[in-house]
């Protein structure tokens with residue numbers, strides 16, 4: 001064998017050594033891919049598997065949301081293989097009301113209410129099978145909001161001015177203008193036994209029932225009350241010339 005023949009022979013041998021295993025690998029990959037595709041097709045075309053699954057998942061309200069009584073809110077959910085829904089409101093784990101029964105849509109426009117609570121949760125379940133259910137794990141808050149029109153309550157147009165209010169939802173409270181942009185609202189419900197306290201000339205509060213007294217910020221000075229008067233969150237909206245008092 002001359003040198004040229006030897007080189008030709010060597011290149012044939014190398015081709016066989018390198019190409020054959022590569023071909024085998026490619027074939028193996030192709031076969032595996034085809035098997036996988038077949039498996040996926042089988043999974044996706046099995047109608048029985050999906051038809052057995054029933055699921056509900058609440059979308060809104062979000063956990064930690066703050067909703068105001070009297071406004072409306074869209075409770076929504078997604079579901080699989082459920083057509084009729086019951087929606088219930090819980091507070092502290094206790095059923096408060098069925099918001100809607102036999103709803104066929106995936107949402108419901110809720111007139112927020114009926115109570116102030118920081119432990120509200122929503123439960124949505126299949127009307128025909130209550131075991132198909134979703135319950136919010138963490139709560140949201142429902143509050144009362146009371147609007148004060150400064151054009152009407154003119155005492156609050158000046159710093160140092162104050163006015164009393166007594167809406168049924170909040171009980172008696174006083175709102176004071178602390179500065180040009182800040183207001184403060186203090187519940188006047190005595191924390192001992194729920195009598196209304198009276199404002200004193202020095203701006204402190206005295207309860208007529210058992211003589212508990214509170215300073216101008218609602219802190220206890222003398223018992224028997226041991227808990228300060230409640231402070232309501234108060235927001236000022238200068239463009240609308242109004243103050244909103246919230247029950248928390």
Ligand code: FES
Nearest residue numbers: 190192193207210
């Ligand atoms: S109710 Fe106010 S001190 Fe008892």
